[in-house]
Amino acid sequence: MYEFLTSPALYDFLKGPLVWISFIVFIGGSIFRITSLLSKLKNVKIIRTYMSLKYSLRSIIHWIIPFASTNMRKHPWFTVVAFLFHICLIVTPLVLLAHNKLWYESWQIRLWSIPEAVADAMTLTVIFCVIIFILRRIIAPEVRFVTFTSDFIILAIAAAPFVTGFLAYHQLFFDYKLMVALHILFGGIMLMAIPFTRLSHMLFFWLTRAYAGSDFGAVRHSRDY
Numbered sequence: 001m002y003e004f005l006t007s008p009a010l011y012d013f014l015k016g017p018l019v020w021i022s023f024i025v026f027i028g029g030s031i032f033r034i035t036s037l038l039s040k041l042k043n044v045k046i047i048r049t050y051m052s053l054k055y056s057l058r059s060i061i062h063w064i065i066p067f068a069s070t071n072m073r074k075h076p077w078f079t080v081v082a083f084l085f086h087i088c089l090i091v092t093p094l095v096l097l098a099h100n101k102l103w104y105e106s107w108q109i110r111l112w113s114i115p116e117a118v119a120d121a122m123t124l125t126v127i128f129c130v131i132i133f134i135l136r137r138i139i140a141p142e143v144r145f146v147t148f149t150s151d152f153i154i155l156a157i158a159a160a161p162f163v164t165g166f167l168a169y170h171q172l173f174f175d176y177k178l179m180v181a182l183h184i185l186f187g188g189i190m191l192m193a194i195p196f197t198r199l200s201h202m203l204f205f206w207l208t209r210a211y212a213g214s215d216f217g218a219v220r221h222s223r224d225y
């Protein structure tokens, strides 16, 4: 198994075709999920009549700014952890020097990178936040009640690229080649899981908020935040 995971042929496959497959499934799958939902909604007259740009934006803005909704103010610690988690999760891979070197090697695209110590801190923040999410799902009775095995799998999918990326960078345990191979594999799994699992909330969050915001604003004349 170890020989297989560190073989040059597997590494070439992971670094080449697997990265392509991951990005194609992520982007293609996301477009497919959004367009198929929108085409189903096209025929739902009640939604078409009361969707409002003003109330959609009002809701989205209140839900993407920390503490701008009542629910966030009621759970301040969870709000801080959830925002830190999402900011570091999305920003780190985009501004990571190791990733940007790969973009440059393949496409001569030069992207802006952050210092490696900052990337490390952001990586550890994601891992720390996932540990909090796991503990919350085990300890808090109101969350445990609605927690299934799939919730832990989703958290593992989100954490795995960060754990393996950190271990590869620091070469703490195991062989460097093995860790990079696992990292690319888990990075690809995470990207491909986004359109087809609960991680698709990244795509549908905006639509859900637009719908709830329009319903509350234009129909009930109240607020959803």
Ligand code: HEM
Pocket (backbone or CB within 6 Å): 015, 019, 022, 089, 092, 093, 096, 098, 099, 102, 116, 119, 120, 123, 161, 162, 165, 166, 168, 169, 170, 180, 183, 184, 186, 187, 188, 190, 191
């Ligand atoms: C699928 C394509 C990907 C490739 C080819 C790739 C490649 C790499 C490489 C070569 C490293 C550096 C290891 C070293 O220092 O030598 C790295 C580090 C890292 N990657 Fe990726 N990666 C991918 C996807 C992802 C994804 C999807 C995420 C997170 C969402 C991610 C997060 C990280 C992090 C957090 C680190 C290390 C940060 C630290 O310095 O502590 N990567 N990646």
Ligand code: HEM
Pocket (backbone or CB within 6 Å): 082, 086, 089, 133, 137, 151, 154, 155, 158, 190, 194, 199, 201, 202, 203, 205
């Ligand atoms: C810009 C895009 C995104 C938005 C707007 C967003 C928004 C949200 C919101 C509102 C929640 C619920 C927090 C609560 O329970 O109050 C959430 C939870 C979560 N998000 Fe995202 N998200 C985004 C992208 C992502 C991505 C890319 C991932 C991972 C690949 C991710 C992973 C998670 C996880 C694991 C949780 C659940 C934590 C738990 O309770 O177990 N999110 N997100």
